[in-house]
Amino acid sequence: MRVPLTAIITTLNEREYIEDCVRSVEWADEIYLVDSFSTDGTVELLREKFPRVRLEQREYLGAASQKNYAIDRAQHDWIFYIDADERVTRELRDEILRTLEHDLKYWGYSIGRRNFMLGKEVRYSGLQRDRVTRLFHRKHARYPNRRVHADLLVDGPAGRLDHKMDHFYIRTFDHMIAKMTRYANWGAAQMFIDGKTTSAAGILGHSLAKFFRDYIVNLGFLDGTRGLISVGMHVYYTFWKYAKLWELTQLKRLGRPIALPKLDESEERWELPWERRES
Numbered sequence: 493m494r495v496p497l498t499a500i501i502t503t504l505n506e507r508e509y510i511e512d513c514v515r516s517v518e519w520a521d522e523i524y525l526v527d528s529f530s531t532d533g534t535v536e537l538l539r540e541k542f543p544r545v546r547l548e549q550r551e552y553l554g555a556a557s558q559k560n561y562a563i564d565r566a567q568h569d570w571i572f573y574i575d576a577d578e579r580v581t582r583e584l585r586d587e588i589l590r591t592l593e594h595d596l597k598y599w600g601y602s603i604g605r606r607n608f609m610l611g612k613e614v615r616y617s618g619l620q621r622d623r624v625t626r627l628f629h630r631k632h633a634r635y636p637n638r639r640v641h642a643d644l645l646v647d648g649p650a651g652r653l654d655h656k657m658d659h660f661y662i663r664t665f666d667h668m669i670a671k672m673t674r675y676a677n678w679g680a681a682q683m684f685i686d687g688k689t690t691s692a693a694g695i696l697g698h699s700l701a702k703f704f705r706d707y708i709v710n711l712g713f714l715d716g717t718r719g720l721i722s723v724g725m726h727v728y729y730t731f732w733k734y735a736k737l738w739e740l741t742q743l744k745r746l747g748r749p750i751a752l753p754k755l756d757e758s759e760e761r762w763e764l765p766w767e768r769r770e771s
Contacts, residue, residue, distance in 0.1 A: 493593070494589060494592040494593040495568075495569075495570050495592050495596075496521040496522075496567075496568040496570065497520050497521050497522075497568055497570045497571070497572055497588075497592060498520065498521065498522040498523075498524055498566035498567055498568040498570070498571055498572070499517040499520035499522070499523045499524070499571075499572045499573075499574060500524050500525075500526070500559065500562045500563065500566060500571055500572070500573045500574070501513060501514070501517075501523070501524075501525045501526075501573075501574055501575070501576060502525070502526050502527075502528070502555070502558045502559065502562065502575070502576075503525060503526075503527045503528065503530060503534055503576050504527070504528040504529075504530055504534075504552060505530045505531060505532040505534060506530065506532075506534050506576035506577075507530070507532045507533045507534045507537055508663075509576050509577050509660070509663075510534055510537065510538065510576050511537065511541065512579060513574060513575075513576050513577070513578065513579060514538070514542050514545060516574075516579045516580040516581075516585075517572065517574060517580055519585055519589065520572060521567075521568060522546065522566065522567045522568060523542070523544065523545045523546065524545075524546045524548075524562055524565070524566055524567070525538065525545050525546070525547050525548070526548050526549070526550050526558055526561065526562045527547065527548070527549045527550075528549070528550065528551065528552035528558070529549055529551070529552075535547065535549070548565075551754075553754055553755060553756035554638070554639040554640065554642075554678070554753070554755065554756060555635075555639075555640065555642060556635035556636060556637065556638055556639070556642035557755075557756035557761055559573060559635050560634060560635050560761050560762070561761065563630045563633075563634075564630075564760075566630065569629055569630055569631060570592065570627070570628070570629055570630075571627070571628055571629070571630050571633075572588065572626055572627050573626045574626065574657070575659075577659060577660045577661060577663070578605070578657050578658065578659050578660075579657060579658040579659075579660075580657055581655060581656070581657065581658060583655040584603065584653065584655040584656065584657055587653050587654060587655045588627060588653065591627070591653065596629075597651060598646075598648065598649060598650055598651035599628060599629045599632035599633060599646050599647050599648055599650075600625045600627065600628035600629070600632070600633050600644065600646035600650040600651070601625065601626075601627040601628070601650060601651045601652065601653050602623045602624060602625045602626070602650050602651070602652050602653070603623065603624060603625075603626050603627065603653050603655075603656065603657055604622060604623050604653075604655075604656040604657075605619075605622045605623070605624065605656055605657055605658070605659040606656050606657070606658050606659065607619045607622060607659045607661045607662075608658065608659065608660050608661065608662070609661070609662040609718050609721070609722060610662065610663075610664075610718075612718060614662075614715050614718050614719065614722050615714070615715060616710055616711040616712050616713075616714050616715050616719055617706040617707065617710050617711070617712030617715065617719055617722050617723045617726075618705070618706050618710040618712075619722075620710070620711075622659075623652070624643075624644075625643070625644045625646060625650050626644075626657075627653070628644065628646060628650075630765070631765045631766070632646065632647035632648070632765065632766055633645065633646045633647065634762075634763075634764050634765060636762070637756075637761075637762040638682055639678040639679075639681060639682050639753060639755065640675050640678035640679050640682060641675075641679065645764065647764075647765075647766040662721075662722065662725070665721075665725075668725055669725065669728070672725055672726075672728055672729040672732070673732060675729060675733075676729050676730075676732040676733040676736060677732075677733075677736055677753075678753060679729075679733040679736075680732075680733050680734070680735075680736030680737040680739075680740060681736075681740070681752050681753055683733075683737050684737055684740040684741070684750075684752070685752070688737065689737070689738075689741050690734045690737050690738050690741070691738070694734055694738075695731060695734040695735055695738060698730050698731075698734050699727055699730050699731040699734070702723075702726060702727050702730040703723060703724075703727045706723045706726060706727075707719070707720070707723045
């Protein structure tokens with residue numbers, strides 16, 4: 493008999509993608525979705541088609557905050573987290589269920605991703621090593637206090653599942669640029685809060701290094717046009733993040749007001765459960 497599992501999803505205006513995502517995790521014992529007040533009909537679609545989904549709306553204070561909030565309110569200790577633009581394949585579903593049926597050797601398990609741009613997989617530019625820890629025990633895993641790119645912290649080593657999930661990470665170029673701009677703004681704010689600064693050399697150096705690493709070293713050129721575009725968008729993200737950091741430091745120097753994203757300041761949200769037990 494396997495241990496029960498909660499699948500967690502977070503959304504903001506994902507009407508076009510959320511249905512296939514939910515259907516790919518219908519095997520979970522609970523599906524718990526936290527929405528950031530979508531305005532495109534995401535919530536209405538979910539309520540109409542998926543009455544079993546436990547749905548809640550909450551202000552978005554960063555991906556890590558949203559995930560930790562959901563983790564604390566899930567019905568089951570074992571969690572599987574999935575983004576709205578990801579899909580669990582049948583092979584991965586079966587592997588997860590088999591894993592939960594046996595003695596679990598780890599508190600967390602990483603999963604590879606196949607990344608798609610406009611219907612075709614992008615295999616290189618660093619994406620060939622794309623793995624995320626998504627299956628975990630909530631009393632032994634936590635997201636750190638970061639607004640963006642917060643990787644799950646696990647109490648001990650993580651195992652690896654063999655099968656991959658599908659990730660439709662570039663739907664349209666307009667969507668991707670908007671996403672990269674938003675992430676870059678958050679990333680710059682995080683670096684500014686951490687006390688970091690930059691200069692022209694930093695902006696240019698990080699951007700050129702990103703292009704060289706992903707297009708040349710990580711073989712992005714082997715993906716043809718898709719590889720060039722994928723790398724270019726990540727270079728744009730890097731350039732804009734450091735440019736925004738420079739802007740924030742200049743505003744501070746000039747004594748001008750600085751608009752930073754609202755952060756989740758709840759101490760409970762960021763406590764590592766295994767450290768809490770040890771104390």
